[in-house]
Amino acid sequence: MFPQPVVSATLYLGRLLAEGARKVQAVRERYRAIEDIREARGITLLREWLSPEQQAQFDASKSFNVVGCDTGKRYRIRHGTGTNVHEIDDAGRPVMGWCFVPSGPLVAGDVMLAQKIALETDERAALAVANRFPVHVPGQTNPPALSRRAY
Amino acid sequence: MATQIVMDHTGDTRHYFNADDTKALSQAEERFKLLTTLGFTGAVRDAAGETAVTRSFDPTAEETLFFPRLVGG
Numbered sequence: 315m316f317p318q319p320v321v322s323a324t325l326y327l328g329r330l331l332a333e334g335a336r337k338v339q340a341v342r343e344r345y346r347a348i349e350d351i352r353e354a355r356g357i358t359l360l361r362e363w364l365s366p367e368q369q370a371q372f373d374a375s376k377s378f379n380v381v382g383c384d385t386g387k388r389y390r391i392r393h394g395t396g397t398n399v400h401e402i403d404d405a406g407r408p409v410m411g412w413c414f415v416p417s418g419p420l421v422a423g424d425v426m427l428a429q430k431i432a433l434e435t436d437e438r439a440a441l442a443v444a445n446r447f448p449v450h451v452p453g454q455t456n457p458p459a460l461s462r463r464a465y
Numbered sequence: 466m467a468t469q470i471v472m473d474h475t476g477d478t479r480h481y482f483n484a485d486d487t488k489a490l491s492q493a494e495e496r497f498k499l500l501t502t503l504g505f506t507g508a509v510r511d512a513a514g515e516t517a518v519t520r521s522f523d524p525t526a527e528e529t530l531f532f533p534r535l536v537g538g
Contacts, residue, residue: 355476363530365514396538413538416472417504420533424472428532431508435518445537 356423363427379406380430382437389433395425399433400449414444469496471505471531490524497522497529504534 316324361369368378376393379402390408392398396415400408416428432440469480480496482489501507507519509526519529 352474352476359470359472359477359530363510363516414535415538416533417536418472418533419474420472421476424476424532427530428472428506428535431506431516431518431530431532432535434516435508440535443535443537 356421360423384437408449411447412444494522505531
């Protein structure tokens with residue numbers, strides 16, 4: 315048998331740990347709720363600025379297509395905050411990735427909206443700061459070579 | 466009410482102002498200048514939904530969206 319003080323201390327410590335765990339969990343949940351609100355605000359803003367066709371695409375696939383204002387090339391912007399812009403061919407297959415993002419800690423909806431506006435209004439400037447990255451193309455064994463500031 | 470929407474870490478911050486109010490319009494213009502000086506890009510939409518980048522303050526714009534400078538990822 316353990317002496318009573320040891321038992322009491324153990325119980326006290328157990329309660330303390332349980333209480334601490336509950337507080338950590340509460341903070342985690344509050345943080346997650348704030349993150350969810352931020353994300354939702356970003357998506358709401360994005361949807362306000364998408365064309366009806368782009369809205370339909372986004373609802374169906376969490377991505378939408380834009381046409382570059384300078385070259386007429388088509389791009390698919392996928393949900394995300396980086397490496398989410400793909401140049402696509404006439405069949406809608408990705409042929410090249412372009413990575414450019416607005417600076418600062420922004421949510422996905424904001425990032426996607428800035429990318430859309432940039433490609434639709436000043437494509438050359440957007441691609442001038444972008445880094446290219448290869449994307450998987452079915453049937454293509456050698457991915458295109460990487461290059462920076464290649465536009 | 467006209468709106469200036471600024472993308473930020475909270476999602477966005479919206480500044481509403483009455484374009485018929487001279488003082489409010491002046492404040493909106495100051496905000497436009499400050500944000501563009503900081504590297505933000507201003508974009509407006511017309512009634513048809515077409516988007517355009519604006520380099521100078523448009524007192525008739527109903528909605529102006531500002532996003533931070535683009536950088537390579």
